[in-house]
Amino acid sequence: MVWKMLVLPGSRCRQRISILSLLLSFALSALAAELQQTGGILSEQEFLTEMPVVLSVSRLAQPTSETPGAVTVIDRDMIRASGFREIPDLFRLVPGFYVGYFNGHEAVVGHGLPNRYFGRVQVLVDGRSVYMPLWGQVHWSDLPLAIEDIERIEVTRGPNAASYGSNSFLGVINIITRHSREDRGGLLSFSAGNKSTSDGTMRYGGQLSDWDYRLTASYRTDEGFNDKNDSKRIHLMTLRADRQLDKTDSLHMQFGYNGGTRGVGGDNELDPSRDRKIVSHFVQFKWQRVAGPEDETSIQFSHSFRSSNEIADTVPYSANIPNTPFSVPILSATLNDVTRSERYDLEFQRNQSLLAGFRFSWGGSIQANRDYAPFYLGTQEVSQNNLQRVFGNGEWRVSPKLILNAGAMFEHNDLTGSAWSPRASINYHIKPDHTIRVGISKALRTPTLLEENANYKLQLPVDLSLLGQPVSIVSIPRFINSGGLKPEEITTSEVGYLGQIPNYGLSIDLRFYRDEIKNVINQFQVSCPVTIPGLLQPVSFNCHSFRNDGLMTVDGIETQLRWSPEPKTQFILGNAYTRTVSYAFDTGVAEDLQRSNPNHILSLLMMHGFSNGLDVSLGYYQVSDMHALGDGQALPTNRRLDARIAKKFLLGGKKAEMGIVIQNLGDPYNEFRWDNSFDRRTFVTFRLEL
Structure with missing residues (x-):
């Protein structure tokens, strides 16, 4: 069980740190209960530790202390x-999320089993899936999305197929953009630094007739890692328009475009350096009716395209x-x-309160995927590949202290047929600010x-003149698979604790789990x-295939802590330990699976705002030794320290900000591969609100 995590593989020092971290978490939990009784000295900061309300876990608006799964809000x-x-x-x-880069524009994001291609994490932007079925990954640099337009990100740390279906395997990321009426007026934002870094954003929001709108145009360029052909040139534009039809009904429309070039290749003779031209766009329409606090209906349609x-x-x-x-x-x-x-993609959703204390979210979707490769x-x-889904999630408030959550998704797709994905949890409020969650x-x-259907062959000419034969075109296989794969399956059991000490600006989130x-x-x-014509025997080439060959168990502890000792100061800690045991017919595969999960991932963000408009922040990030899957390589523990200093001021009566960001103040480290050396990167930023 997860208690085996008390002794992790590695040095004695690392084992002691793991034990101390766990004991410290429990000590903080006990201290929270005690301090809650005795009262505090900073009661004016209670707003800093209110449990945020999230929508992504069960499709119901719930404080994080009542959701059926662990969630992080950025x-x-x-x-x-x-x-x-x-x-x-x-x-x-x-906590527990790995981020690396295969090259300067191809990010690898995972919550376990980090892999260049197959992320195993569902990613949504305003409820629209951007997970691509061809590669099974998210093309992050190709998304028509500016970071300045993001309101918040809700990350479910664990399976959530009951709400979002297959591929919500190890987590769900839901990026929520700002409503257009929140961005009235203009914005100019620029940054420039080494590695030929140059970014710019222009945004304007206003009102036209009964529509609120926001138009954003942005570009991002840099040269990627040293000595690699992995530069990027990105141009994007997005438009969001929102209209309140009457007291209950509203319309929401979005459009986005991303285009440009990405440098790729150069690793070997069959993978030469070249530019990849990208075109990506989407449209999204949503009708929403909110007839009451627990009475909501929505229909959403979206079309996404990438070439x-x-x-x-x-x-x-x-x-x-x-x-x-020879x-x-x-x-x-x-x-x-x-x-x-x-x-x-067309989706219908209905949220309603059926009985006193019981809320229910249900609906369904149909999805058509078309891939030409x-x-x-x-x-x-x-x-x-067509897909149909029906889902339902219910919350029953048995008493003020006890909440039951249950849900399931039934879906059918053309590749693997039909399947159920259930979930159940119990949330118990020991005290108003202290909750235990148990779920499966x-x-x-x-x-x-x-x-499933890889048939990747290079048609290459072979010179056979020495054998008295003409030049022949030969098919050299690279990826070959005949199909028949089973879907991966995961069962996750977890115990969580959420506590807060409002008077001291402290909140704690612990998750113990087994995958x-x-x-x-x-x-x-x-x-x-x-x-090859003229040869008596075939020539062997190395190629790749896929098969179901792996059984693994992951025991983990995740800690998320937020501390605000004063209103303008915050410390945000994310810490995760895992212990992975894997089995496979091929012992090499078992070793690869086991080494792919870092035993320890740590993050710490510290930020403080001074009364004179000066903001200072430090970010520390550490990942223990690992060997990522899908073209990853064995890497030692890496550590990174980032710093940001920014000054707010008035420019012509308008709000402005000038800052400097230094990424990796320490020694260079390797990202995902040995030849991706991340050295110090510095850039200045300027922001002006018009």
């Missing part, structure tokens, strides 16, 4: 204080002929990789199109024989 103050310019970096602030296009010439090289000292020349060829992904799927046909949930992860995962889909390397 608010605007945290976003600003962190100094992060990339949205994925914000999840370094979430990428890259052309490059491979570098000639020689392939060895087995059991001979080789055959592989000539250069032009590769044209075009992929297009499209999604239509001849380079990876080996067909010119468009792959279609199940979830599935559907195989991606690449995992039992089976049918883990693994990528493995095989030898693929290729017949």
Whole structure:
């Protein structure tokens, strides 16, 4: 059980730190109860530790002390204080979440089993899924979303398929943008620094007839990591419009576009340096009726589209002929990789109070996914995957102290058929500010199109003149799979404690959990024989395939602590320890799964605002040694310290701010791979509200 976490693998020092951290958490919990009785000296700060109300866990508005799962809220103050310019970096602030970069624009975000392609975390923007079925990942740099437009982010730390279906496997991220009426007037924001960093945002919000609107245009550029072709040039624009039709009904419309180039490749002869051209856009419409505090109906439709296009010439090289000292020349060829992904999604949701003390959220959705990827799927046909869902989540307030939550999702998709994903929890308020949560949930992860139907072969010319043969075009396999994969399955049991000492500005969130995962889909390397005309025996090339080969158990402890000793000062701690045990037919696969989860992830954000308008913040982030999946490499423990200093002032009677951000004040460390060295990055920022 999770109590085995008291002794983690590693040095004695690390074991002692783990034990002390756990004991400290329990001591703080006990102290909270005692101090709550005796009273405090800073009662005017009670607002700093009120349990935030979230919508993403059960689709019902609930304080975090009454949700059926652990949740972290990243608010605007945290976003600003962190100094992060990339949205994925914000999840370094979430206990147990790993963030790394395969290259300068391809982020890896995971809550366990970090993988370049298959994130196992559902990501929503205003309730619209941006999880792509081809690769099973989120293309973070391609999202039509400016960080300045984010109101808050709700992160469910654990399976939440009961609310959002398959692929809500190890967590759900719901990014919520600001209502357009909250951003009246203009905004100019710029930043510039080393690594050719240059960002800019222009925004204007106003009212036209009965519509509130916000128009945002933004660009981001940088050169990525040293000595790599991984630069990015991003241009995006978003429009949001909201209209209140009458006392109960409202309309919400959004549009977004993201375009530009990303530098990719350069690792080997078959992966030459090139530019990838990106076009990504979406439209979203939502009708909402709020007839009362517990009476709400909504219908939402969205259409998302992403295309990428890259052309490059491979570098000639020689392939060895087995059991001979000879080789055959592989000539250069032009590769044209075009992929297009499209999604239509229609969702209905109804929230209502059926009986006294009982609230219920129910609904359903239909989704159509269309993917065109001849380079990876080996067909010119468009792959279609349709999905239908029905869901229901109920909250029964048995008494002022006892709350029961239960929910389930039934869904059917064309790849793996039908499945249920249930969840149940009990929340008990020991005292008004101290809650125990016990829950269990199940979830599935559907195989991606690449995992299920990979048929990625390079058509390369082979020079056979030495054998008296003409040049032949040979199909060299890279990723091959014949289908038939089962979905991954997870069962999670957890015990949580949430406590707060309002008079001392302190809140505590502890989560003890066990994940039992089976049918883990693994990528493995095989030898693929290729017949070449004129040769008596085939030539073997290394290629990759996928199979269900993994069973693992993860025991974990997550701690989230927020302390506000005074109104303008906050300390936000995120700490996670895990112990992973894995089994597989292939012992190498079992070792890879076990090493992929860092045993320890730590974050600490400290921020303080002075009365003269000066804001100062420090962020410390640490990840223990690990070996991420999907092109990741073995890395030692990395540590990073960021700093931000900003000064607010008036410029021509308008609010302005000038600041400087320094990322990684210490020595360089490696992100995801050995050749991704993250050294010091410094940039200045300027912000003007018009």
